[in-house]
Amino acid sequence: NAGVTQTPKFRVLKTGQSMTLLCAQDMNHEYMYWYRQDPGMGLRLIHYSVGEGTTAKGEVPDGYNVSRLKKQNFLLGLESAAPSQTSVYFCASSYRETQYFGPGTRLLVL
């Protein structure tokens, strides 16, 4: 099993560009999450999903959209990137309270 994978690993964007981060899990988990981690800080929840076709806002949802069309995939979109969105993005899936995290996507917005 690959666990939780994230694509891409690293990306540089210019302000105003758009992109989609892909998260995939092969553990058949119902719950999936997107977090961002800024230097010296903990993880902050952006959006989450409790099942295929459902999404909900987390702590810092502004500027991001998500979709969960398939149970195994959770997509995070930035429609118009801003420098404040420079961060490391982590995806996670969970069985009960145990979250399994992906390796992260480093995003730099210039």
Place this chain on the structure above:
Amino acid sequence: GQQLNQSPQSMFIQEGEDVSMNCTSSSIFNTWLWYKQDPGEGPVLLIALYKAGELTSNGRLTAQFGITRKDSFLNISASIPSDVGIYFCAGPPPGTYKYIFGTGTRLKVLA
């Protein structure tokens, strides 16, 4: 919003020493989770606590769910160099799936 405060923020210790860290909240939690994050990787779950007063061990790690349900503690015994990393507490506020993470305790072990 809710916050989880961790202390200390960072610590240097000698190999072989015991380590203690804690996490506090202004409101109660029904579940406390402790994660470790190595550089360049995602967090990995170390211990999960589900009941006030619960004491759970995972090898050299021991965590406790505070009686007030507003705090939790993590101890590492006989630290080794591979214990280096950032330790996070986390939990979902009761009735939600919105996990909150603490700001982390950065541990550095001197050989």
